Amino acid sequence: MPKIVDKEAKKMEILNAAMQVFAHKGVVKTKIIDIATTAGVGKGTIYEYFRSKEEIFTSAYTYFSKTMESMVQEALSKEDDPLKQLELILTISLDAFVHIGEEFADIMMEFWAEGIRNKNQDILDVINLKGVYSNYRKMIQKILKKGIEKGVFKPMDTKSTASVLIGALDGVMLQWIMDRKAINLRKVSVVLLDSFIEGIRKRE
Amino acid sequence: MPKIVDKEAKKMEILNAAMQVFAHKGVVKTKIIDIATTAGVGKGTIYEYFRSKEEIFTSAYTYFSKTMESMVQEALSKEDDPLKQLELILTISLDAFVHIGEEFADIMMEFWAEGIRNKNQDILDVINLKGVYSNYRKMIQKILKKGIEKGVFKPMDTKSTASVLIGALDGVMLQWIMDRKAINLRKVSVVLLDSFIEGIRKRE
C-alpha cells in the first residue's frame, strides 16, 4: 500500500518535470534525458513509470485539462445567475492564465499546438481538443439558454454565440502568450465582458 | 544546351507539394522524401530549389501570409466606412478560410502551431506571429479610432477591443479547424458581427 503511494508520487514528480521541460523547450525538442535530468532520476527510470515519450505527453495533458476543468466546474456550481456564470468562466480562464504564469501558460500552448497538429491522427484520443471545445461550447450554450429563458439575454443562435465567446477567449489568450507586453489581460477581460456581453444582453 | 526549365514554376510546384504534406502530416513529421515523392521528383531535386527543410517551411509561410495580407489590404482600400471595414476584415478572413478550404486551412494551422512553438527562437523572424498580430491590432485600432471620431462607435479602449476582435476571429477559425462539422462559419460570422459589433456601436 505505501509502495503504491510512492509509485504514484514519483510518477507525479516525473510528470511535473516533464511539464516543466515541455513548457520550456517544446514537446518535439524535449528529450527523454532532459526529463530524466530535471526529475533527478536516470533515463531508464522514466520507463518504469511511463511506457513511452508519448505517454508522458498525454499524461501531462490529461492531468492539466482535468485540473482546469474541475476549477471551472467548481466555480460555476456556486453561482446561479447566467450573466455572472459567463463572467466567471471568462474570469477564471483568464485568471488561470495570469496566475499559473510563465510555465503553465507555455505548456498549455504546447498542448494546443500539439493538439492541432495531431488532430487527424495518433494522440487524438487523449489530446481531444475537438471534444474539449465541444464540451466547452455545450457548457456555455447551456448558460446562454438558461439566460434567454430567464430573460437576461436576448434570443440568439446559442451555438454560434458560444463559439464566438470561446473563440474570443482563446484568441485573446493566444495573443497574450505571443506578446505579453502588448496585451493587458485585465483590460481585455473588462472589454470582453463589457462590449461582447453587452451585445447579447437583452435590453428593455 | 541543357534542359530548359521554368525554375520559378517548378519551385512553386515543390512548394505546393510541401504545403500539402505539411498540412497532412504536420511540419515535424514531414520528411524531405515525402515532399519529393509528392512533387514527383527525386530527393536531391528539392535541394536544387530550396536550401533546407526550414527554408521550404518559411517559404510556404511567406507565400501564404503575403497572399492573405494582399487580399485584406485590397479589400480595405475600396471601402471607407469603419463599420463596413470591420465587417470586411471579418468576412474576408473567414471567407479565405472557407474558400481555400481543406488544404490551406490545415497548413495555416501548421504555421500557427509552429509559430507558437518557436516564439522564442529560430524561425522567429519569418514566422513572426508576434509582428503579424501587432500589425493586425494596429490596423483594426485605426479603424476603431476613425469610427469613434466619426461617431459610429462609442468611446472605448481601442487596443483591447482590437485584441478581443482579433481573438474572437482567430478563436472561431481555430474551432472550425478542429471540428468543421460542429461549426457553421457563416452563422458564426453573422453572430460575431451582430453581437460583438453591436456591443461597440454607438447608440443614440
Added chain:
Amino acid sequence: MPKIVDKEAKKMEILNAAMQVFAHKGVVKTKIIDIATTAGVGKGTIYEYFRSKEEIFTSAYTYFSKTMESMVQEALSKEDDPLKQLELILTISLDAFVHIGEEFADIMMEFWAEGIRNKNQDILDVINLKGVYSNYRKMIQKILKKGIEKGVFKPMDTKSTASVLIGALDGVMLQWIMDRKAINLRKVSVVLLDSFIEGIRKRE
C-alpha cells in the same frame, strides 16, 4: 544499478579501433560504421565516447603525438653530449617507426597527410604540424648551439641546419613508409649519422 564500464578503457578501445581503420583506409574513407564494426560495438556507441568523427581523429593524433614526444624527451634528459643527443633523436625517431610497426607508421602518415591538407584550416589547432616542426627545430637548434659552444660542431646556420636534419629524418621515414622493402632503415640511419653529422662536425 546500471552496467559498470570503465569508460576510459572503452574509449581507448574505440580509439585503437579507429586508428586501425584510419591507417588502413585513410581518414576520409573511414566511415563511422567501420570504426564501430572494428571496435565490435554499435554505431551509436561511438557517440557515447566521442562527439564526432573529427574528435576521434584529433584524439588519435593527440594520443600519438604525446606518446612520441615523451619518448624523445625522456631519452634526451639522460644524455648530455650534443653529438650523442643528435644521435638519440635520430635513433629514437627511426626506432619508433620501426618498432611501432605497420599499424602506427601507417596512421602517422595519415596524420601527416591530414595535417598538410588542412594546414590553412579547421583541425589546424590540433594537428598543428607547423607547431610540431617549429618545436622540433628549436629542440635541435638548442643542441646544435650547445655543440658549437662546446666546440663539437663547427659554426653554422643552426636554424637551417636543424631544418635539413629534420627534413632528412622525415623524408627518410616517408620513403620507408612508401616502400619498406627498398629502404633499410638501419643502414640509412647509419648513413644519416655518418655522412650528415660528419658534415657538421668540427675538424681539427
Added chain:
Amino acid sequence: MPKIVDKEAKKMEILNAAMQVFAHKGVVKTKIIDIATTAGVGKGTIYEYFRSKEEIFTSAYTYFSKTMESMVQEALSKEDDPLKQLELILTISLDAFVHIGEEFADIMMEFWAEGIRNKNQDILDVINLKGVYSNYRKMIQKILKKGIEKGVFKPMDTKSTASVLIGALDGVMLQWIMDRKAINLRKVSVVLLDSFIEGIRKRE
C-alpha cells in the same frame, strides 16, 4: 584535325582549372562544380573530357610529375660533373618549388598527401610515389656511383645515401610548405649542399 587540337587545348584548360582548385581547397574538398566554374564551363562539360573526378586528379598528377621530371633530366644532361649534378638536382627541385610558388607547391603537397593515403589502393598506379622515389633514388645512385668512380666521393652505401639525400630534400620542402615564413629555402639549400655533400665528399 583542328578539332583534335581544340579538344586537347580545352582539356588542358580544365586540367589547369582543376589544379588551381585542388591546390586551393584540397582534393577531397574540391567539387566538380568548382572545377567547372573555375574553367568557365558547365558541369556536364567536364565529363566530356574526363571520365571521373579521379581521372582529373590522376591526369593532373601525371602532367605535373612529367613536367618536373623533364626539367630535372634536361638539366642533368647538360652537366657531367657528379658534384655539380647533385647540386643541380637540389637546386632545380628547390627552385621549382620556390618559382612555381604558391599554387603549384600547394598542389604538389596534395599529390603527395593523396599518394601517401592511397599507397595500398586505387590510384596507386598513377600516383606511383613508390615508383617515383625509386626512380629518384636510382638516378641519384647513378650519380653517386659515378662520383665514387671518379674519386670525387668517398666510398659509401650509395642506396642509403641516395635515400638520405632525397629525404632531406623532400623533408625540407615539406617544412617550407608547412611554414614558409620559418624556412628560408635559399639558406637551407646552401646548408644542405655545404654540410651534407661535405659529408660524402672525398678528402685528400
Added chain:
DNA sequence: TATGAATGAGCATTCATTCAT
C-alpha cells in the same frame, strides 16, 4: 558539342527504447 536539371547512393549524427547489472 555543351549544358545544367535531375538524381539517389551514401553518411554523420540523434535519440527513444532496451536490458544487463
Added chain:
DNA sequence: TATGAATGAATGCTCATTCAT
C-alpha cells in the same frame, strides 16, 4: 527497483554522375 550503456532506425543533406535537350 534503478540505472545508464548500448543500440540502430531514421533523416537531412551532399555531390558525382547521367542524360535530355
